[in-house]
Amino acid sequence: MDAARAASIAKWVTEAGLIGMSELELLHGFCDRLIAEGLPVSRVNIVIDTLHPIHEGRVFRWRRDDQESLNPVVEYGRTNVEGEAAENWRRSTYYHLLVSGEDFLRRRIGPGHPEDFSVLKDLRADGQTDYVVLIHRFAVEGAIGEMDCFYSSWTTDAHSGFTDEHIALLRELASPLMLALKCASLARIAKTLVETYLGRDAGRLVLNGRIARGVTDRIQAVLWFSDLHSFTHITETADPEQIIPFLNDYSEAVISSIYEAGGDVLKLIGDGALAIFKEENASEACRSALKAERLMRSRIQALNDERRSCNLPVTSAYLGLHIGEVFYGNIGSQDRLDFTVVGPAVNEVSRIGALCRSVERDVLVSSAFHATASKDDQECLVSVGRYALRGVARPQELFTLDPSRLEDEGFRADAE
Known part of the structure; x- marks a missing residue:
């Protein structure tokens, strides 16, 4: 040549x-x-x-x-x-x-x-x-x-x-x-x-040039806030070398479920996760979030069976779901930005998630979520009454998953 x-x-x-x-x-x-x-x-x-x-x-x-x-x-x-x-x-x-x-x-x-x-x-x-x-x-x-x-x-x-x-x-x-x-x-x-x-959607937006501080979109989204039961107690009683594998195991179950259902995880906060579901049709976003919950529940159950067989500590997740308008974009200082969501709806979903413990329910969804969900999805939700949320002016009615529907094998198969 x-x-x-x-x-x-x-x-x-x-x-x-x-x-x-x-x-x-x-x-x-x-x-x-x-x-x-x-x-x-x-x-x-x-x-x-x-x-x-x-x-x-x-x-x-x-x-x-x-x-x-x-x-x-x-x-x-x-x-x-x-x-x-x-x-x-x-x-x-x-x-x-x-x-x-x-x-x-x-x-x-x-x-x-x-x-x-x-x-x-x-x-x-x-x-x-x-x-x-x-x-x-x-x-x-x-x-x-x-x-x-x-x-x-x-x-x-x-x-x-x-x-x-x-x-x-x-x-x-x-x-x-x-x-x-x-x-x-x-x-x-x-x-x-x-x-x-940053998450899949946020990462894509950043690579496409959305990196200026204060540049945000006003979007309507389903908000997911989940946490793990008794995490503080487990960290105090389990061997220290078990804590990170414990978090990784349950984070995998939660995050993979959100992604598979079409959501995007924006933030991991210790043992908690903040995620969003965006769809042109808001009721479809609600359906995706409920699908992610079912996937998460199934995966945590399988994970717990495996961990019990190895004599390792186990837990379950509690979840708050809400829908509302949020600001989505870059927030922070000139030297340190976070691509996330902010707004009253974010505060509300975290309060709803935290209320799961005192109400003794693994899942609580807001009245806005219930009103937006399709008729079929509304039928799998039942009211647990009105509750005051810390920092929120008026009490609101909250809903949880109907236990009788959870036991219905046909319903679960359809969800998959």
Whole structure:
């Protein structure tokens, strides 16, 4: 390949990175262009650590043949703890480059060539003849968490393997590719972080530019405020190392239920959660919130069965539901903003949730919620009387779930 054609591939990679192509689009486009120019690449893996609450990183994969049956993205778990993932990592060619300080490794594959890494045996069995591994390290200032370098491996099944010219070209063109991939990875990390810490809808709005202080929308939404029973007592009596797993277990049950029903969690307050449900049709938002409650109840019941079998402390959740107009957006100081909801309705739903304990009900919904809900949903709610809410001028009628409807298996099946 002459210099002009190599420059053309580098130019395409740069422009593709600037317009925001995904990692897979970049990898596939790059490899397709290498093949078109006669470079005999048959397999490529690119590995990058990331900043994610669950996964340590991702492997992006390309195959010249049999691409349709390939899983193009593989997410891997923590390699800094003991286990199969950590053992595989320490035996890998990537780990060898990391600890040796080298940036290039090549192994010819076949009879008479050493197989000092287990991957070489697998590649030989698949008919590969040459294997090249590169590492592109970031400066300390360019790293984000454990995202401090790219690893890549390049394989061919050509009878004579890669030529020296092929390898030189790969090393030259891999740098602009990795730069474009880093841009794509940073965009994905930003999306993961804002959605994880702000909530899905709030995170999307922030990434779309809603970051100015005081910029809010006046919206109508169903408000959810839930908390856990006896959390203070459990923290005082349980072993300290059990508290965080306890919170994580029950938070997973609550948050996953809200998300599955179409809601968005805006804030975690200790053992409590503030969420909203937004729909064009307000009665549909009420229905979504009730669906989330049923999902949460079912998941907490299953979780309690599992935790009891392990002799671990268990609890249940209580929930307040309300609907009203709120301000939704950025609130705070110039240096610290929170994307959340504020307004009298937010105060009311927290008061309704807190009243569950004294009324001895796990769920209380406001009269506004009851009036907005569809007729079918109203039929599963019964009045518990009028109550004064702290900080609210007039008492209001509150409702709870009809116990007879909760016991109806047909009702529960329909809810799912």
